[in-house]
Amino acid sequence: MQQHVQRKHWWLAGLLALILLVAAGCAAPASAPAETSQSTEAEQPAAEEKASEEAMPESDRCGDRDKLASELHFFNWADYMDEEIMAQFEEECGVKVTQDIYSSNEELIAKLQAGNAGYDLVIPSDYAVEILATSGLLQPLNMENIPNVANIDPNLMGMYFDPENKYSIPYQWGTTGIGYNITAYEDSPPDSWAYLFEPDLLCPHKGFASMLDDERETVGAALKYLGYSYNDTDPEHHAEARDLLIRQKECLAGYNSDNFNQTLAAEEVVIAHAWSGGTALARAENPNIFYVIPKEGGSIWMDNMAIPADAPNPYTAEVFINYLLEPEIGAQLTNYTYYFTPNLKAQPLLDQEYFDLLESGGMLVDDEVMQRLEWIKRDENSIIFSDTWTAVKAR
Secondary structure (H helix, E strand, O other), rough: HHHHHHHHHHHHHHHHHHHHOOOOOOOOOOOOOHHHOOOOOHHHHHHHHHHHHHHHOOOOOOOOOOOOOOOOEEEEEEOOOOHHHHHHHHHHHHHEEEEEOOHHHHHHHHHHOOOOOOOOOOOOOOOHHHHHHHHEEEEOHHHHOOOHHEEEEEHOOOOOOOOOOOOEEEEEEEEOOOOOOOOHHHOOOOOOOOHHHOOOHHHHHHHOOEOOHHHHHHHHHHHHHOOOOOOOOOOOOHHHHHHHHHHHHHHEHHHHHHHHHHHHOOOOOEEEEHHHHHHHHHHHHHHOOOOOOOOOOOOEEEEEEEOOOOOOOHHHHHHHHHHHHOOHHHHHHHHHHOOOOOEEEOHHHHHHHHHHHHHHHHOOHHHHHHOOEEOOOOOOOOHHHHHHHHHHHHH
16 A cells, blocks of 8 residues: 555656646237236346346436437547447447547548548547647537546646647646567667667667657657757758658668557567557566667657547537546546546556556656656647658658
8 A cells, every 4th residue: 555655646746747847129929918917038038127227227427318429439549448438338328439540640630631530539649639729620628518627637737739628638648768678678778769760779670670650759759869859840950850760761660650569569579669558558468568768858748538620429529528537437548558647536546557567667757757758749830740751751
């Protein structure tokens, strides 16, 4: 218990540092006698089912059932929602959640820009919320339908990308760094982006290294290694990053955002540009997997729940958002994703295994690490990231 309390203190310290840095039948047979009080075979199961339904109290976590759609269409990142939660929501509220997967914020943005995507709920990262909102592609949230927003740490509300939380509510947050297999680096564990960018460190593992398939993260990592900001838009600096990434390609297995955790766990790669929670998922299967924020620095990000402007079922989406913000559901989600929860009431319910795995694997964030993390932001010059990424992928 003492250990658990100490780790909760770490959590609060990490969140404080985060603030400073910023400053998810059949009918009965007709011949059955009308006089008899005994049930027929067809009637008996129906009667038992009805009795069971009557015995089960109606959930108070489903909003106004008369307003709920029968299905919710959810666009999300890979390995970012416990399917048990979706099944529970269907059983409890009668709404089937159908989930599709995307690999990057840019893919999500392009899908919504094309129109008529049919999604009720999406999970954009910080800067993507700003892009979607300013483009008129998100609709304002009705907070009256999301009272559990009160469970969110107020220090994680009102962030730069949505100052009034008009369009988004925090979902999970994490960091981006390097995941690696210690058996391949026993003598010298990675501590720098050089292990992914310098040929003498990367190419001995040719074909066993991967980068995220993400223009802001991957170009940003190259810029960071070169001594620039993740958000640098100087054309000369981008030319340096482009050349660095092109030289790197011959030693990569490829770009992978969807299942790098699986390839790490299966030892199909031994080093990967990686998100913290995905690396933790790999470590849960393979204890040789570790994580590090390079000494040059990494990125910090927060994913958010948002509703597209043309969502067919916005009320149902708001009810599902509120459901995910229930303390026990929020803890269930984070125990599954291995990222960090913004839900204050969910934090005490997290499994001890969660803390143990993140601490032993290097995923936890202390004050020193926090000072080396940078938010990914955008401005009118950020289009250069797309240009650089296109040039890299074309080679």
